Amino acid sequence: MIQTFNQHNFHQLCDVVATKDADLKEIIERFGYPPYWSRPNTFESIVHIILEQQVSLASAMATLNKLKDRIATITPGNFLPLTDIELKDCYFSRQKISYVRDLAEQIINKKLNLDDLVDKTDSEIKTALTKIKGIGNWTVDIYLIFILHRLDVFPIGDLAAVNALKKVKGLDKTSSTEDIISTTLSWKPYSSLATMLLWHFYLEERKR
Incomplete structure (x- = not known):
């Protein structure tokens, strides 16, 4: 259970x-x-966690807010058309542009369904998410705690x-x-x- x-x-x-x-x-x-601390199970929330990798929380939030200013609603469909230059203007690093694009493409191509993760075990979720470029154990652990509220x-x-x-x-x-x-x-x-x-x-x- x-x-x-x-x-x-x-x-x-x-x-x-x-x-x-x-x-x-x-x-x-x-x-x-x-x-x-809680976040909804959305593309935006995972983007937020990716942005928090190896930077301060304030820096990550500044980048997320700059992206919101650009596209209003952070969805895979709104994110993918953005150019490297537009994303760098939103304070994205080259690596994180690559990571979030891969995440968006996986969702658009139906290789990843966030709603399906809710009923999977922690181990199954780790296997599914670490297939995505730039998502490692730390990102998965934060997802499990903040978004799915897993206990252990x-x-x-x-x-x-x-x-x-x-x-x-x-x-x-x-x-x-x-x-x-x-x-x-x-x-x-x-x-x-x-x-x-x-x-x-x-x-x-x-x-x-």
């Missing part, structure tokens, strides 16, 4: 994972619950989550991937909620 979280059980499940880990409980006590995902490639985990757990900055994954095992099957708490911690600490 595919397990997900939603806006109604979000705080309850944050509390459940916090009972498994006193450090996560302390995050809630210090900063309250994290926002319910820890994005090992997410620097904010990993750095927050190291700080919360007092781990050495040079800790191995194996050490980090081992630390997350006690959160199962609620790793996504733990991840959102770590992001919340990271953002609140940066405000200070």
Whole structure:
């Protein structure tokens, strides 16, 4: 059975994972619950995640907004006619032009149906999405958490989550991937909620 979280059980499940880990409980006590980060299952949402690869959230949002100014509604059909020059004017890098074009073409050619992904397992979704140019494990993990609200995902490639985990757990900055994954095992099957708490911690600490 595919397990997900939603806006109604979000705080309850944050509390459940916090009972498994006193450090996560302390995050809630210090900063309250994290926002319910959620995006619709659309082409635009995946474009947004691709734009967030290896840049700041603010930079990605600026690019997305510039694209919206250009085509109003971000759909595969509206995106594909844009030239490289038009997309560079929207702050797209050469690589991300290529990635989003491939995504748009896959959807237009019916090789990818986002609605069909809802009923697939995390592993099946990863297989389907990583066939698309520029979509790797991190992009899939963010899709699973933000869009499909899958319950048990820890994005090992997410620097904010990993750095927050190291700080919360007092781990050495040079800790191995194996050490980090081992630390997350006690959160199962609620790793996504733990991840959102770590992001919340990271953002609140940066405000200070």
